[in-house]
Amino acid sequence: MRSEQETVKAIERYADTVRRLCVIHLKNDADTEDIFQTVFLKYVLSSVSFENDEHEKAWFIRVTINACKDLLRSFFRGHTVSLDEVPEQPAELPPDYRDVWDAVFSLPQNYRDVVYLHYFEDYTAPQISRILGKNVNTVYTLLTRSKRMLREKLGGEYDYE
Amino acid sequence: MNDKFKEIFGQIRAEEELKNRTRLFLAGKTRGYARAGTEKRRRPVYAAYAAACLLSVLLGGRWLYFAPIAEISIDINPSIELRVNRFDQVISVDGLNGDGQALAQGLDVKYRTYTAAIEKILHHDRIAALLSNDEVMAITVSGSDELRSVRILSEVEACTAEHRNTYYYVAPPEDAAAAHELGLSCGKYRAFLELRRLDPDITPEAVGEMTMREIWELAGRLSPDGGNGLPPYGSQENGHHGHHGRGGNANKRRRRMPSPALARYSSSSAEDSGGFPPIFISCHFSLVMRSCRGLDPSKGPTYPRSSSWSTSRAARE
Numbered sequence: 001m002r003s004e005q006e007t008v009k010a011i012e013r014y015a016d017t018v019r020r021l022c023v024i025h026l027k028n029d030a031d032t033e034d035i036f037q038t039v040f041l042k043y044v045l046s047s048v049s050f051e052n053d054e055h056e057k058a059w060f061i062r063v064t065i066n067a068c069k070d071l072l073r074s075f076f077r078g079h080t081v082s083l084d085e086v087p088e089q090p091a092e093l094p095p096d097y098r099d100v101w102d103a104v105f106s107l108p109q110n111y112r113d114v115v116y117l118h119y120f121e122d123y124t125a126p127q128i129s130r131i132l133g134k135n136v137n138t139v140y141t142l143l144t145r146s147k148r149m150l151r152e153k154l155g156g157e158y159d160y161e
Numbered sequence: 162m163n164d165k166f167k168e169i170f171g172q173i174r175a176e177e178e179l180k181n182r183t184r185l186f187l188a189g190k191t192r193g194y195a196r197a198g199t200e201k202r203r204r205p206v207y208a209a210y211a212a213a214c215l216l217s218v219l220l221g222g223r224w225l226y227f228a229p230i231a232e233i234s235i236d237i238n239p240s241i242e243l244r245v246n247r248f249d250q251v252i253s254v255d256g257l258n259g260d261g262q263a264l265a266q267g268l269d270v271k272y273r274t275y276t277a278a279i280e281k282i283l284h285h286d287r288i289a290a291l292l293s294n295d296e297v298m299a300i301t302v303s304g305s306d307e308l309r310s311v312r313i314l315s316e317v318e319a320c321t322a323e324h325r326n327t328y329y330y331v332a333p334p335e336d337a338a339a340a341h342e343l344g345l346s347c348g349k350y351r352a353f354l355e356l357r358r359l360d361p362d363i364t365p366e367a368v369g370e371m372t373m374r375e376i377w378e379l380a381g382r383l384s385p386d387g388g389n390g391l392p393p394y395g396s397q398e399n400g401h402h403g404h405h406g407r408g409g410n411a412n413k414r415r416r417r418m419p420s421p422a423l424a425r426y427s428s429s430s431a432e433d434s435g436g437f438p439p440i441f442i443s444c445h446f447s448l449v450m451r452s453c454r455g456l457d458p459s460k461g462p463t464y465p466r467s468s469s470w471s472t473s474r475a476a477r478e
Contacts, residue, residue: 004194007187015175015183023173036179037186044187044194045319047276059323066325073326100165119166133293 002044010043013053014060020120021061024105024112025068035067042067058131061121065113065132072109103153111146114139210248227252231304231313232337233275235282236348237296238372239264243278245304245313251278257346258369264288275313279320292324297373299348301330303337345369352376359383 002010018039022032042063050056104115113132117123125143129136188194214226229244229252239260244253251270256262264287270278282288292298300317304310310331321327332340332347340350343365353368356376360383368376 001191001194004188007194008184011180011183015180016173019175019179020170020173033179033182036175037183040183040187041190042319042322044191045315046322047319063322066323070325070327094168097165097169101169104166104169115166116170119163120170 002046007040007044010056010060011040014057017057017060017121018064020116021064022068024116025065025072025109031071035064035071038067039064058127061117062131062133099154103150106153107146107149111142111149114142115146115150118143214248229253230306231302231310232347233279233313233317234299234301234303234346234348235279236299236301236346236352236373237288237291238370238375239287240346240349240369241265241268241282242346243270243275245275249274249276249313251275254278257344257349261346276316276320279317283321283324292326295326295374297377298324298327299330299352299373300327301332301347301351303332303334303347305334307331348373349376352380356380356383 015036018036019032022035026032026035039060043060048059050059104112107115114128117128117131118125123131125139126136128134129139132139226246226248228246230247231245233243233245234257235241235243238258240257241261241264242255242257243251244255246252250272251274252272254265254268254270256265264285268282268285270281273281283292298321300314300321302310302314302317304313314329314331318329330348330351332351336350337347340347343350343353345353345365345368349368350365352373353363353365356363356368356379359380371379
């Protein structure tokens with residue numbers, strides 16, 4: 001089991017990442033908090049030794065995504081919660097970003113993962129494939145389709161490279 | 162455009178309140194990180210246990226070491242069962258179906274700690290291939306010492322945190338005995354009871370040879386609501402399945418969800434389940450921890466402690 005000091009440091013370092021992934025997958029605060037706490041409890045109980053910070057971050061991303069997907073796959077959850085709902089926009093989001101927010105969060109879940117990991121976390125397709133356990137070509141396909149869908153939603157003036 | 166993506170995702174941040182609640186949650190779950198702080202101090206205790214064990218063995222008391230106090234059943238198909246002694250070491254590995262027996266013969270996990278054994282099993286070629294093929298894995302711990310079972314389950318979950326489609330349960334010892342009478346593991350036994358509620362013609366032999374995913378899919382097909390409302394086997398009363406939760410959240414979910422399975426189980430009886438008592442299954446170890454250890458008494462247990470463990474009448478999921 002990890003020490004309190006180690007855990008507090010991990011919370012400071014990865015809380016935003018875990019929170020973002022929760023928002024990408026989940027649609028309510030109760031589920032988000034459940035998964036948020038679950039991920040850090042797994043970290044505390046885990047005996048995995050990380051080679052470096054990148055390895056540790058990738059572990060958090062993978063565990064968070066898996067925990068979210070497990071929750072979404074649960075029969076009761078799937079039975080009662082809409083999966084297509086776009087999360088509420090932050091109040092401080094500038095008006096010209098609101099259409100981008102809606103476009104990104106209306107993408108299918110798999111696409112949102114790769115968009116987030118590629119555009120925000122700056123992971124390459126091979127890195128994303130390792131984190132998500134997907135084939136590299138699948139990741140390339142998801143990225144290409146995401147760009148096409150975003151272009152259709154937002155118009156052609158944006159550069160997605 | 163990349164800037165816009167960075168801007169919108171950057172707007173999402175973990176609130177300080179959420180971080181603080183998580184710190185408190187973790188401190189509660191780990192009893193103030195007590196184990197980490199006392200790791201070194203506990204070594205002499207383990208040494209004393211080991212010395213006592215050795216002495217007992219020398220005196221002819223081998224039973225102390227070889228008495229199983231918990232069983233960990235792992236079901237994918239194969240189904241195998243690890244018996245664990247009081248020193249957290251695996252003392253036997255049994256295959257409970259054809260695939261399981263073949264696998265058990267090829268495993269060298271005896272006399273290892275159960276965490277090392279689980280990790281070795283997960284890295285076994287056959288298991289790794291099944292898991293990468295999106296198969297469902299159910300891990301069930303049963304034993305007469307409920308707190309120890311919960312601790313074992315939490316350690317096992319930590320070992321398997323990186324695997325999807327893995328579900329964790331605690332079962333009382335009487336259910337383990339009933340499962341063994343039918344030649345099933347605990348996980349398969351639970352699945353069998355659930356499937357038999359839906360299809361009285363199902364046999365333990367048939368369930369024993371099915372993969373957990375096949376059981377899942379069959380339960381879905383047999384379910385009156387077309388499979389969307391019924392898990393492959395029992396679930397906790399509020400359907401809180403496969404992940405941790407705060408008591409508050411669990412309560413919220415219970416209020417929010419109609420919990421059709423609960424209604425079914427609540428009204429079920431031994432007769433309903435064909436003479437077999439409905440079994441108690443812990444949805445998730447954190448719920449059990451909360452309930453058994455009283456770590457979060459203000460939120461209240463998800464189910465009464467006395468009924469959750471000591472009786473097999475309480476059904477889950």
